Amino acid sequence: MTPTATTTATIPTFDDAVARYEPVIGLETHVELGTTSKMFCGCSTAFGAEPNTQVCPTCLGLPGSLPVVNEAAVRFAVMIGLALNCSISPWCRFARKNYFYPDMPKNFQISQYDEPLCENGWLDVEADGKIHRVGITRVHMEEDTGKSLHVGGATGRIHGATHSLVDYNRAGIPLVEIVTEPDIRSPEVARAYVDELRELCRALTVSDVRMEQGSLRCDANVSLRPRTAPGEPAAPYGTRSETKNLNSLRSVERAVRHEIVRQATRLDAGLKVVQETRHFDEASGTTSAGRSKEEATDYRYFPEPDLTPLALTHEYVDAVRATIPELPAQRRARLAADHGFTPADIVNMRNAGVLDLVEETVAAGATAEAARKWWLNELARRAADAGVPPIGLAIGPFDVARITEMIADGELTDALARTVITGVLAGEGTPDEVVAGRGLKIVSDDGALAEAVDKVIAAQPAIADKVRGGKLNAVGPLVGAVMKAMKGQADPGTVRKLLLERLGQ
Amino acid sequence: MRIGVVRELSGDGYDIGVRARFSDTLEVLVGLGAEVVEVSCPHFTYALPAYYLIAPSECSSNLARFDAMRFGLRVGDDGEASAEEVMSRTRGIGFGPEVKRRIILGTYALSSGYYDAYYGQAQKVRTLISQDFAAAYERVDVLVSPTTPTVAFRLGEKVDDPVSMYLSDLCTIPSNLAGGPAMSLPVGLADGLPVGFQIMAPAFADDRLYRVGGALEAALEARRGRPFLDDAPPL
Numbered sequence: 001m002t003p004t005a006t007t008t009a010t011i012p013t014f015d016d017a018v019a020r021y022e023p024v025i026g027l028e029t030h031v032e033l034g035t036t037s038k039m040f041c042g043c044s045t046a047f048g049a050e051p052n053t054q055v056c057p058t059c060l061g062l063p064g065s066l067p068v069v070n071e072a073a074v075r076f077a078v079m080i081g082l083a084l085n086c087s088i089s090p091w092c093r094f095a096r097k098n099y100f101y102p103d104m105p106k107n108f109q110i111s112q113y114d115e116p117l118c119e120n121g122w123l124d125v126e127a128d129g130k131i132h133r134v135g136i137t138r139v140h141m142e143e144d145t146g147k148s149l150h151v152g153g154a155t156g157r158i159h160g161a162t163h164s165l166v167d168y169n170r171a172g173i174p175l176v177e178i179v180t181e182p183d184i185r186s187p188e189v190a191r192a193y194v195d196e197l198r199e200l201c202r203a204l205t206v207s208d209v210r211m212e213q214g215s216l217r218c219d220a221n222v223s224l225r226p227r228t229a230p231g232e233p234a235a236p237y238g239t240r241s242e243t244k245n246l247n248s249l250r251s252v253e254r255a256v257r258h259e260i261v262r263q264a265t266r267l268d269a270g271l272k273v274v275q276e277t278r279h280f281d282e283a284s285g286t287t288s289a290g291r292s293k294e295e296a297t298d299y300r301y302f303p304e305p306d307l308t309p310l311a312l313t314h315e316y317v318d319a320v321r322a323t324i325p326e327l328p329a330q331r332r333a334r335l336a337a338d339h340g341f342t343p344a345d346i347v348n349m350r351n352a353g354v355l356d357l358v359e360e361t362v363a364a365g366a367t368a369e370a371a372r373k374w375w376l377n378e379l380a381r382r383a384a385d386a387g388v389p390p391i392g393l394a395i396g397p398f399d400v401a402r403i404t405e406m407i408a409d410g411e412l413t414d415a416l417a418r419t420v421i422t423g424v425l426a427g428e429g430t431p432d433e434v435v436a437g438r439g440l441k442i443v444s445d446d447g448a449l450a451e452a453v454d455k456v457i458a459a460q461p462a463i464a465d466k467v468r469g470g471k472l473n474a475v476g477p478l479v480g481a482v483m484k485a486m487k488g489q490a491d492p493g494t495v496r497k498l499l500l501e502r503l504g505q
Numbered sequence: 506m507r508i509g510v511v512r513e514l515s516g517d518g519y520d521i522g523v524r525a526r527f528s529d530t531l532e533v534l535v536g537l538g539a540e541v542v543e544v545s546c547p548h549f550t551y552a553l554p555a556y557y558l559i560a561p562s563e564c565s566s567n568l569a570r571f572d573a574m575r576f577g578l579r580v581g582d583d584g585e586a587s588a589e590e591v592m593s594r595t596r597g598i599g600f601g602p603e604v605k606r607r608i609i610l611g612t613y614a615l616s617s618g619y620y621d622a623y624y625g626q627a628q629k630v631r632t633l634i635s636q637d638f639a640a641a642y643e644r645v646d647v648l649v650s651p652t653t654p655t656v657a658f659r660l661g662e663k664v665d666d667p668v669s670m671y672l673s674d675l676c677t678i679p680s681n682l683a684g685g686p687a688m689s690l691p692v693g694l695a696d697g698l699p700v701g702f703q704i705m706a707p708a709f710a711d712d713r714l715y716r717v718g719g720a721l722e723a724a725l726e727a728r729r730g731r732p733f734l735d736d737a738p739p740l
Contacts, residue, residue, distance in 0.1 A: 061570045098566050098615070102588045107569035164588065166574075300615035302624060305563050 010268065014257055017264035018186070021224035024237055025184035025256060029197060030175050032144065032215040033076045034207045039143040039174035040067030040110065047213055051167035059143075059172035061105030066306050069094075073141065073174035074117075074310065076206040078320045080176055081118025081139045083200055083327055091311045092117050094141070094304040099297045103146035103166050111142035111177075113301040117310065123200070124329060126343060127192035134193050135181030146171040182221070182237065187260070191253040194218055198249075199328040199350075211247050218246045222259040224267060238263070239273040243280050243287050255280040258287055335359075339368035352380045354390045357397055364401035370408070374400055378418060382425065395424045402431045415488050416440050442491050452485040453498050467503045475499055506717065508534055509544035509645030514676045519654045522695025527651050530692045530702050533724050534717075544645060546637035548630060549679050555630035556678045557671055558614045558623050564604075565611030571599065606667065635683040642707045647717055650676045652689040652701025680705050688714040690721060691733050699733075 012020075038045055041058035057065040081088050095113035121136035147170045152162030178197065184190050198209045198216055209216040223240035241259060246252045258280075263273050278287040326334070335341045339362065341349075349355040354375040361371035375390065379400065383390040403420055406412040412420065412435070423434030435441055456478050457464045466474040475496060482495045510531065515524065531541050573579040573595035574588065581594035600608070614623035641648055653673050663670040680687040685708050689701040702721070706713040726732055 060575055062576065063570065096566055098569065100569065100572065100589065100592060102572075102574045105570065105575065107572055108566050298617045300566070300612065300617070300620075302562060302566070302615055302620070 011265050012261065012268060014261055017224075017261050020227060021260070021264050021267065022227050022234075023185055023187075023256070023260050024182045024223045024225060024240075025186075025190050026182040026221040026240075027180045027184065027190060027193060027252075028219040028221070028242075029178045029194065030217045030219075031080070031178065031197075031201055031207045031209060033073050033174040033176060034205070034215075035070055035072045035076065035174055037070060037072075038172035039070050039073050039141070040172055041065075043172065045173050047215075049169055051165070051169060054169040055171070059105065060168055061107075067110060067304075069307060069310070070174060074312075075320055076174075076204070077117050077139060077141050077176050078312065078317060079204050079206055079324055080178070080201065081121065082317075082321050082324055083204055084118070084121035084123055084136045084139060084178070086118035086121030086136055086139055088118055088312060088317050089115065089310075090314075091115075091309055093309045094307050095301045096304050097142075098300040101145070102164065103148045103168075103171070105146065105168060105171050109142060109145065110304055110307070111301075112140035115303075116140035123193065123196060125189060125192045125196045127186070127189045132184070132189050132192070134183045134189075137179040137181050139176055139178050142175050142177060144170050144173040144175050182223075187253045187256040190220060190256045191249050194252050195249055196328065203325060203328050203331070205325075211249070214247065218252055219244050220246060220252060220256050220259070222256055222263065223273065224260065224263045238267075239275050241273060241276055241278050241287070243278045244290065246280055251280055251282060254285050255287060258285055262287065339372075341368065341372065345372060349376055352376055352390065353383075354380055357390055357400075360397035361400045361404075364398045366401040366404040367408070370404040371397075371400065374404060374417075378421065382421065393425065394427065395421060399424050399431050406431065406435070410491055410494075411435075411442055412440070413442065413488065413491060416442065419488075440489060442489055449482075449486065449490055449495070449498065452482050452490075453495070453502055456481045456485065457499070457502060464503055467500070467505060470505075472500065472505060475503075506539045506647070507645040508539045508541045508717070509641055509648045510541060511549065511641075511648050511650045512543050512545045513547065513549040514650035514679075518672070518675075519651060520656060520695060523651050523653070523655060523700050526693040526695055526700040527702065530721065530725075531649075533728070534721060537720055537724055539717075542645060544641045544648065546634070546641055546648075546679070548633040548637050551630045552634055552678045552682055553671065553675055555627040555634070556674070556682055557610070558627035559631065559682070561607040561611030562614045562624050562627075563611065565608045565615065568600070568604065568608060571596065603667070631682045634679055638679070638683050638685060638705075638707070646706075647713050648705040650703045650705075652676055652703040656695050656698035656700060676703055684708060686711045686714055688718050690718050692721070692725060693733075694736070 032045075035045060037043060038059055041056050043056050043059055044054045046054065058067060078088055092112065092115040094110050095115070096108040097111045097113070098108040100107045116138040118139035119137070121139070123134050123136060125132045125134055146166045146168040148158070149165040149167070150156055150158045150161035150163075151165060153160030158164065180193070184193060194216075198211075201207045201209045201216070207215055211217070220243045221240045222243065223238040225235040225238045228235055241263070243255045243259060246255050259278070266273055274289070277290040279290050280287050332343065332346050335346055336343070346355065349358055349372060352375070357379075358368075358371045358375050361375065362368050366374075379393060379395065380390055383393050386393065403412065403417050406420075407414065407417055419438065419440060420431050420434045423429075423438055424431060428434045428437055460478060460481065463474055463478055467478070478499050479492055479496050482499065483490055483492060486495075508531075515527070535541055571577060572592045573582070574592070578595055578599045579591065580598050582591045586594070613619060614627075638648075654675055655673065658670075658673070677687065677689075685705060687703055687705040689703050691699045692702040693700050704714050704717050
C-alpha cells in the first residue's frame with residue numbers, strides 16, 4: 001500500500017539527513033555573454049534600457065526575418081569551454097526547442113541539443129579546505145527569451161495576475177548553458193562551484209556575471225540516495241527535483257540545503273520524491289512545486305534549418321586558446337607562491353574588490369603584506385565611506401606603494417600614513433607632496449623629541465618612578481603623551497627607547 | 506552539352522500529353538547539338554514522402570510565431586482569456602485547413618518517440634537524394650524532367666484529396682531537397698493547357714540553366730513563329 005501524504009513526518013536536521021542520505025547534485029548554469037550585439041541580430045545587449053527599444057524584426061521573430069550567428073558569442077563560448085577543460089566540437093549545429101510562451105518571440109528557442117559546442121570538461125572547486133573536481137557534461141549556446149512582468153497579482157507570478165507585459169530587449173541575448181555531471185555532494189560545494197564559475201567568466205571577461213541582474217542564473221538538480229558502507233557499491237541515484245532560477249550564491253546553498261532536508265523528510269516517511277521543477281522562495285528559504293516533468297512539454301528539438309552548421313577549425317580554436325588569460329585557480333596558486341597569501345586572504349581581497357589593486361601595489365614596490373593590509377583595511381573602509389569601489393578611489397597603487405615605503409623607512413607611522421591618505425584623497429597631490437605640504441615627517445632624534453621626552457617625564461613623576469622601578473609596561477602612557485606632544489610625528493618605537501634610556505632602563 | 510533524362514521522373518502516372526511534349530522537346534535539344542542520355546536517380550522515388558515529412562516539420566515550427574502576441578490577427582482577447590487561449594483561438598481561426606494539416610503532420614513527425622522514424626529517416630533520404638544528384642552530375646551537365654506529371658488540375662478539384670495534390674510536386678521536390686537550382690520552361694500544350702519542362706543543375710551552376718533554357722526557348726519560338734504566350738487565352 002502506498003503511504004499517503006497524511007503520514008506524520010518528522011523533519012530531520014540537515015546533519016541527520018546527510019548522515020543517512022548522500023546528496024547527489026548537478027547544476028545547470030546560464031551565463032549571459034557580454035557581447036555588444038545579440039546572438040542572431042545586431043541589436044544592443046545593454047542592460048536597463050527602456051522596454052522594447054533594443055529590438056528588430058529578427059529578435060522579435062517577425063515573418064521573413066532570418067538569424068545570423070554572432071562570431072563574438074561563439075568565441076566567448078569556446079573560451080568558456082576551453083577554460084573548463086572541455087573538448088571543442090569540430091562540427092556542431094544549433095537546434096530549435098519548440099514551445100509556446102509569450103516571452104519567446106518565435107515560439108521556439110534557438111539552442112543546441114545533441115550536438116553541443118563543448119563537452120567533457122571539469123572545474124576544480126575549493127570548499128572545506130579541499131579540492132573537489134566537478135565534471136562538466138557540456139557547454140552549449142542559445143538565445144535568451146524576453147522578460148515577462150505579471151501585473152495585478154500579489155506575488156508577481158503569473159498566477160493571480162490580471163495581465164502581463166513583455167520586454168523583448170533580452171530576447172536574443174547570447175547565453176551559454178553549462179551543465180555539470182552529478183558530481184556535487186554538498187550545498188557548500190554547489191555554492192563554491194557557482195562562485196568559481198563566476199570568477200572564471202569574470203577572468204575571461206566574457207560576461208559581467210551579475211546574479212542579481214540575471215546575467216548568471218543557476219538551476220540545481222538534487223536527489224538523495226541511501227549511504228552505503230565503505231567498500232560496498234553506491235546505491236543507484238534517487239529521483240531528482242530541479243530548483244530553478246537561483247539568483248545568488250546564498251540562494252544556491254540555501255535551496256540545495258532545503259531540498260536535501262525536504263527530500264529526506266519524504267523518504268523517511270516512505271514517500272517518493274516527485275520529479276518536478278521547483279521554485280525557491282528567498283523570504284522563507286523553502287522550495288515549492290512548479291511544473292511536473294511527467295506533464296512536461298515535448299520540445300520537438302530538431303536541427304535549426306535557418307543556420308549552417310558551425311565547423312570550427314583547429315586553427316581557430318588554437319587562436320582562441322591563445323587569448324585565454326590567467327584563470328582564477330592559476331592566479332590563486334601564483335599569489336600563494338609569490339606572496340604567501342592564504343586562500344582566505346585571497347577570498348577576502350577578492351570580495352573587497354582590492355585583489356588587482358594589491359597586485360599592482362606590490363608591482364609598484366610594496367611588500368605583499370603591507371599592500372594587503374592597507375587595501376583590505378584602511379582603503380577598503382575609505383572606499384565604503386565614499387560609496388565607491390576601491391578602484392574608484394583617488395589614490396592608486398603607486399601612491400599606496402610609496403606610503404608603505406615611507407612607513408618601512410621609519411618616515412611615517414601608521415597614524416601619519418592615514419593622514420597622508422586623507423591628503424591624497426583630498427587632492428593635495430602625491431604622498432610626498434602631502435607629507436611636505438602638511439609637514440608630516442617623523443621627528444626622530446633631534447632636540448625637539450628629547451625635549452618632549454624630558455617634559456613628559458617631569459610632568460608624570462609617579463609613572464616615571466614605576467618605570468625606574470622596573471615596571472617596563474608602565475611606559476605606555478608616557479609614550480602616548482610624547483606622541484601627543486609631537487602631534488603624532490614621531491616613531492613610537494623610538495620614543496619608547498628614548499624614554500626607557502632616560503629612566504635608566 | 507550532355508543532358509540527362511531522369512528515368513525515375515517518367516512513366517506511369519505521367520499524362521500522355523505531358524510525355525509527348527517532353528519527347529518533342531528532347532528532340533529539339535538533340536537538334537541543337539545536345540547529347541541526351543538516360544540517368545537513374547534511384548532515391549528520387551522516396552523524395553515525395555521525405556519532403557512531406559521535412560517541410561511540414563519545419564512549417565510547424567516556422568508558423569509558431571503567428572501567435573497574436575506581437576503582430577497580426579488577434580482573436581478572443583476578451584480580458585479573461587489567458588495568452589495560451591488567445592494563441593489557440595487566433596491560430597484556430599487564422600490558419601486554413603491545408604496549413605493546419607501540415608502543422609499537425611509536422612508536429613507529429615517531430616514528436617518524441619517518432620522523430621527518428623519520421624523526421625530523422627526523411628533527412629537520411631534527403632542525403633541519399635543529394636548523393637544521387639552528385640553521381641548524375643558526374644556523367645551529365647544538366648538533368649531534365651517534366652515539371653509536373655499532369656497539366657494543371659481544376660481549381661478546388663483536389664481539395665479533398667491532398668495526397669493526389671501533393672503528387673503534383675513529384676518532379677520539383679528532388680532539387681528542393683538537395684538545394685540545387687532548377688528552372689521550368691513552357692514547351693507546349695496538352696489538352697489545351699501548358700506543359701512545363703524542368704532543367705536542373707548542380708549548386709552554383711545556375712548559368713547552365715540559362716544556357717539550356719535560353720537556347721531551347723529560342724528554338725521553340727522559331728519553330729512556332731511566335732512566342733508561346735501569344736497562344737494564351739485572353740484573361
